[in-house]
Amino acid sequence: MNLSSIKIGKRLFLAFGFLIVVIGLILAVGIYRLQDVATRTALMMEKPLAKERMVSDWYRTIHTSVRRTTAIAKSSDPALALFFAPEAKQATQMSNEQQKQLESLLETPEEKTLFDDLTKKRQLYIKARDAISAAKVENRAEEAEMLFQSKFQPAGVDYLDSLQALLDQQRRSINQTAIEIDKNYQSGRNQMFLLGLLALCAAIVLALLITRSIVTPLRAAVQFAESVAIGDLRQKIEITSTDETGQLLQALQSMNESLHVIVTQVRQGTDTIANASSEIAAGNMSLSSRTEDQAATLEQTTSSMEELTGTVSHNAANARQANQLAMSASDVAVKAGSVVSEVIQTMGSINESSKKIVDIIGVIDGIAFQTNILALNAAVEAARAGEQGRGFAVVASEVRNLAQRSAAAAREIKTLIGDSVDKVNIGTKLVDQAGATMDNVVLSVKRVTDIFSEITAASNEQTSGIEQINRAIIQMDDVTQQNAALVEQAAAATQSMQEQAAQLSRVVQVFKLSQM
Numbered sequence: 001m002n003l004s005s006i007k008i009g010k011r012l013f014l015a016f017g018f019l020i021v022v023i024g025l026i027l028a029v030g031i032y033r034l035q036d037v038a039t040r041t042a043l044m045m046e047k048p049l050a051k052e053r054m055v056s057d058w059y060r061t062i063h064t065s066v067r068r069t070t071a072i073a074k075s076s077d078p079a080l081a082l083f084f085a086p087e088a089k090q091a092t093q094m095s096n097e098q099q100k101q102l103e104s105l106l107e108t109p110e111e112k113t114l115f116d117d118l119t120k121k122r123q124l125y126i127k128a129r130d131a132i133s134a135a136k137v138e139n140r141a142e143e144a145e146m147l148f149q150s151k152f153q154p155a156g157v158d159y160l161d162s163l164q165a166l167l168d169q170q171r172r173s174i175n176q177t178a179i180e181i182d183k184n185y186q187s188g189r190n191q192m193f194l195l196g197l198l199a200l201c202a203a204i205v206l207a208l209l210i211t212r213s214i215v216t217p218l219r220a221a222v223q224f225a226e227s228v229a230i231g232d233l234r235q236k237i238e239i240t241s242t243d244e245t246g247q248l249l250q251a252l253q254s255m256n257e258s259l260h261v262i263v264t265q266v267r268q269g270t271d272t273i274a275n276a277s278s279e280i281a282a283g284n285m286s287l288s289s290r291t292e293d294q295a296a297t298l299e300q301t302t303s304s305m306e307e308l309t310g311t312v313s314h315n316a317a318n319a320r321q322a323n324q325l326a327m328s329a330s331d332v333a334v335k336a337g338s339v340v341s342e343v344i345q346t347m348g349s350i351n352e353s354s355k356k357i358v359d360i361i362g363v364i365d366g367i368a369f370q371t372n373i374l375a376l377n378a379a380v381e382a383a384r385a386g387e388q389g390r391g392f393a394v395v396a397s398e399v400r401n402l403a404q405r406s407a408a409a410a411r412e413i414k415t416l417i418g419d420s421v422d423k424v425n426i427g428t429k430l431v432d433q434a435g436a437t438m439d440n441v442v443l444s445v446k447r448v449t450d451i452f453s454e455i456t457a458a459s460n461e462q463t464s465g466i467e468q469i470n471r472a473i474i475q476m477d478d479v480t481q482q483n484a485a486l487v488e489q490a491a492a493a494t495q496s497m498q499e500q501a502a503q504l505s506r507v508v509q510v511f512k513l514s515q516m
Contacts, residue, residue, distance in 0.1 A: 008214060008244045015206040022199035026192050033188025048177055051105050052170035058098040059163040062125075065091045066156040069129045072136055073148035081136035088133065092126070114169055118162040125159040128152035217245035224252050233260045270505040277498040281491060288491065291483050302470070302477055309470050313463050323456045327449050341435060348428065351421060358421070361414045368407035375400030 006014075065088065072081045099119070106112050128151035135144035220237060227235045237253045239246050375396045382393030 005242050008210075011210050011213070011243075015203075015210055018206070019199055019203055022195055022202065026195045026199065029188060029191045029195065033184060033191070048170060048173045051102060051111075052167065052174055054098055054102050054105070055163060055167045055170055058095060058102070059160065059167055061091055061094055061098070062156075062159055062163060065095075065129070066160065069132060069152060069156070070148070073132050073144050073152065075136075076141065081133045085133070088129070095122070108173075110169060111166070114162065114166045118159075118166055121155065121158045121162045125152075125155040128155040213241070213243075214245060217241060217249055221245070221248055221252055224249075224256070228252075228256060228259065233263065266504065270501050273501040274498060274505070277494050277501060281494045281498070285491065288488065299477060302474060306470060309463070309467060320456050320460075323449065323453055351425065351428065355421065357417050358414055361410045361417065365407050365410040365414070368403045368410060371403035372400050372407065375403055 068084050068087065068091075072084055099122070103115060106115055128147060132144050132147050132152055135141070135147060217240075224235055224237055233256055235256065237249045237256075239249045239253070241249075378396035379393050379400065382389030382396055
């Protein structure tokens with residue numbers, strides 16, 4: 001299987017997975033071997049070593065007992081047997097317990113055979129020991145010496161030899177277990193060493209293979225990228241894998257092709273931009289010249305329109321002032337017509353009042369006439385009365401004089417009033433004519449006012465229109481100035497664009513393209 005066809009992630013996963021499995025096996029073997037050693041050590045500590053210690057203790061007890069019995073047998077003191085009797089009894093009890101405990105731990109036929117032989121020799125030993133003790137107690141020293149030489153000493157030797165044989169057997173068993181533990185340790189160590197060596201070799205092989213499968217295409221990618229960095233777009237990449245590095249190389253190849261197309265288009269575009277910017281620059285120069293001419297013409301037109309606007313504004317102001325004067329004259333004429341109408345009404349009232357005064361004066365004249373008659377009659381009656389009526393006659397005479405004077409004054413007033421009535425009639429006619437004339441004047445003034453109002457409205461509209469035209473021209477002038485500024489900016493931008501296009505063309509020239 002070709003590694004280049006496997007994804008890098010999967011490659012690393014397989015490699016590390018293999019190493020993890022091997023390490024797991026090493027750990028499993030090590031743990032198993034350690035557990036086996038621990039188990040065997042525990043078993044050795046539980047039975048073989050315990051039995052060896054038990055037999056060794058038993059051996060020391062019997063050895064002490066043999067020496068004690070020998071001392072009793074060799075001693076000439078009969079009381080020594082009684083002195084050591086408790087110790088002998090205790091030793092026997094201890095031996096009994098050790099025998100029972102040891103018997104419960106025996107497993108192999110060899111152990112049981114040795115133990116049976118030991119039991120028999122123990123009985124002979126106890127029998128000989130007790131016989132010597134009894135002979136010493138009974139003061140039979142010669143018998144005791146004979147029993148020691150013939151019975152006890154051989155029995156003690158045999159007893160100790162049996163214990164030594166059993167002790168040796170237990171020690172051999174312990175040594176065998178230790179040997180097996182050591183073999184198990186060496187076997188586990190060898191297995192772990194082999195597995196570790198296998199893991200190390202596999203790791204080295206996998207590391208080399210994976211590193212080579214990754215580094216080789218990455219080096220190719222770096223070399224390709226360095227070529228692109230210096231502008232060489234003619235390189236081709238040989239893609240031999242389908243993993244991430246192969247995808248990277250394929251992406252770099254696609255990038256190279258795209259850059260080739262882009263740079264080619266940029267070169268063509270820079271040439272086009274250079275030509276277009278030259279044409280735009282020429283057009284901007286021509287447009288700038290025409291715009292300047294148009295700006296000068298608009299400035300002249302603006303000046304003329306400002307003068308025309310001033311003239312029309314002045315005419316409109318005069319028209320408004322004339323309209324105001326005409327309106328004032330119309331108001332005055334209307335007021336004069338009203339005054340004339342009031343005068344006509346007043347003259348009529350005066351005429352009627354004069355007629356009433358004439359009537360009143362006629363009444364006064366009649367009263368004066370009657371008063372004169374009454375005064376005359378009073379004078380006649382006073383004359384008849386003589387001296388008694390003289391004062392009344394004087395009064396009557398005075399009343400008569402007053403009546404005459406009142407009649408004369410009434411007549412004069414009547415004459416004057418009549419004359420006034422005639423003049424009032426004449427004035428009324430003249431006032432009526434003046435009223436008709438004022439009505440005609442008011443109508444004429446109203447016509448003039450309407451005409452001036454129309455002239456004022458037309459002047460205002462004309463002023464407004466000229467002002468709008470003036471504003472439009474000013475705006476056109478501003479726009480023209482802005483256009484001129486924009487043309488200058490466009491010219492500068494075009495010059496800058498030409499420079500940028502030239503610089504871009506120089507930059508693009510760095511790239512080396514293959515013929516496509």
